[in-house]
Amino acid sequence: xxxxxxxxxxxxxxxxxxxxxxxxxxxxxxxxxxxxxxxxxxxxxxxxxxxxxxxxxxxxxxxxxxxxxxxxxxxxxxxxxxxxxxxxxxxxxxxxxxxxxxxxxxxxxxxxxxxxxxxxxxxxxxxxxxxxxxxxxxxxxxxxxxxxxxxxxxxxxxxxxxxxxxxxxxxxxxxxxxxxxxxxxxxxxxxxxxxxxxxxxxxxxxxxxxxxxxxxxxxxxxxxxxxxxxxxxxxxxxxxxxxxxxxxxxxxxxxxxxxxxxxxxxxxxxxxxxxxxxxxxxxxxxxxxxxxxxxxxxxxxxxxxxxxxxxxxxxxxxxxxxxxxxxxxxxxxxxxxxxxxxxxxxxxxxxxxxxxxxxxxxxxxxxxxxxxxxxxxxxxxxxxxxxxxx
Numbered sequence: 200x201x202x203x204x205x206x207x208x209x210x211x212x213x214x215x216x217x218x219x220x221x222x223x224x225x226x227x228x229x230x231x232x233x234x235x236x237x238x239x240x241x242x243x244x245x246x247x248x249x250x251x252x253x254x255x256x257x258x259x260x261x262x263x264x265x266x267x268x269x270x271x272x273x274x275x276x277x278x279x280x281x282x283x284x285x286x287x288x289x290x291x292x293x294x295x296x297x298x299x300x301x302x303x304x305x306x307x308x309x310x311x312x313x314x315x316x317x318x319x320x321x322x323x324x325x326x327x328x329x330x331x332x333x334x335x336x337x338x339x340x341x342x343x344x345x346x347x348x349x350x351x352x353x354x355x356x357x358x359x360x361x362x363x364x365x366x367x368x369x370x371x372x373x374x375x376x377x378x379x380x381x382x383x384x385x386x387x388x389x390x391x392x393x394x395x396x397x398x399x400x401x402x403x404x405x406x407x408x409x410x411x412x413x414x415x416x417x418x419x420x421x422x423x424x425x426x427x428x429x430x431x432x433x434x435x436x437x438x439x440x441x442x443x444x445x446x447x448x449x450x451x452x453x454x455x456x457x458x459x460x461x462x463x464x465x466x467x468x469x470x471x472x473x474x475x476x477x478x479x480x481x482x483x484x485x486x487x488x489x490x491x492x493x494x495x496x497x498x499x500x501x502x503x504x505x506x507x508x509x510x511x512x513x514x515x516x517x518x519x520x521x522x523x524x525x526x527x528x529x530x531x532x533x534x535x536x537x538x539x540x541x542x543x544x545x546x547x548x549x550x551x552x553x554x555x556x557x558x559x560x561x562x563x564x565x566x567x568x569x570x571x572x573x574x575x576x577x578x579x580x581x582x583x584x585x586x587x588x589x
Contacts, residue, residue, distance in 0.1 A: 217263025218416030401445025446578030
């Protein structure tokens with residue numbers, strides 16, 4: 200049989216578009232990534248200018264790529280508490296929690312924000328993985344009376360020191376009563392909305408979750424733009440400079456399935472409650488890991504040399520190995536040049552014997568070659584995370 204030398208190439212794509220795709224595209228997206236099978240605006244031309252807009256003023260982000268997985272029904276609490284190592288008895292209706300979703304071996308499968316919408320309804324605002332299928336499989340295997348499905352809800356983020364002014368113009372003064380990691384329900388010109396005091400920045404911020412987003416996304420986007428105009432609102436992409444300064448992790452870069460919560464930094468170990476009654480997924484494994492100790496840890500690092508730029512995370516920094524002498528010991532997982540700190544900063548996964556503060560390392564960078572580095576505390580900026588709580 201002859202080989203077809205001119206095979207047909209189908210030019211359609213199965214990559215999805217968020218409800219805000221065409222709205223955010225109007226602002227001149229310069230680079231997209233793919234996140235949860237969906238196009239995600241990465242930046243609009245100048246990531247450093249976007250950073251300064253965020254830390255000095257107020258910004259709007261298209262984060263419709265954050266799939267909302269609804270867990271609803273009589274067994275919703277039991278399922279949510281089974282896949283999350285935090286004790287969700289401490290999560291009341293109207294609260295959010297940053298959580299890990301753990302595998303039987305203790306590995307991290309996702310790090311969503313969990314929202315408790317009703318007594319019997321939770322949303323998982325997902326990072327980049329299909330963990331909804333994991334939850335659905337566990338529910339089916341245990342015969343739980345619960346539905347697990349992606350719903351037509353998509354968020355935008357309003358972030359920065361002037362975020363409260365924009366949100367007050369949109370929703371009135373009662374939005375100021377929403378505490379850090381709290382939520383409220385609202386209506387805006389006929390649009391049904393959930394608002395949370397959360398974000399991916401370490402700044403004052405909100406996420407606006409829109410129901411019926413596939414139909415009303417443009418309407419919400421334009422409403423936020425109009426409210427933000429008097430306050431100098433700018434449309435930007437996810438600000439990795441600020442999230443690295445703030446000690447915020449990126450799933451797929453700073454952690455993956457083979458990592459467990461005790462490896463990714465001391466300031467995340469409290470998210471595992473081994474004393475709770477619930478036998479959550481990975482509890483036995485994580486109990487053993489805690490008792491025996493981990494072999495590697497994610498640490499903050501300062502990196503010498505020329506500025507390394509604004510976007511270095513995950514597969515983009517495979518060329519950032521970490522060495523001690525002539526021995527390769529780890530890798531940088533995320534890094535950037537911080538304009539405010541005027542130095543290169545980042546995270547590195549290294550053996551525990553090299554994780555102590557002040558430890559000297561060497562990092563291979565694309566611009567300066569091998570340069571000195573040192574282990575520093577995380578976060579690099581606002582170590583007690585006081586800014587977003589304002």
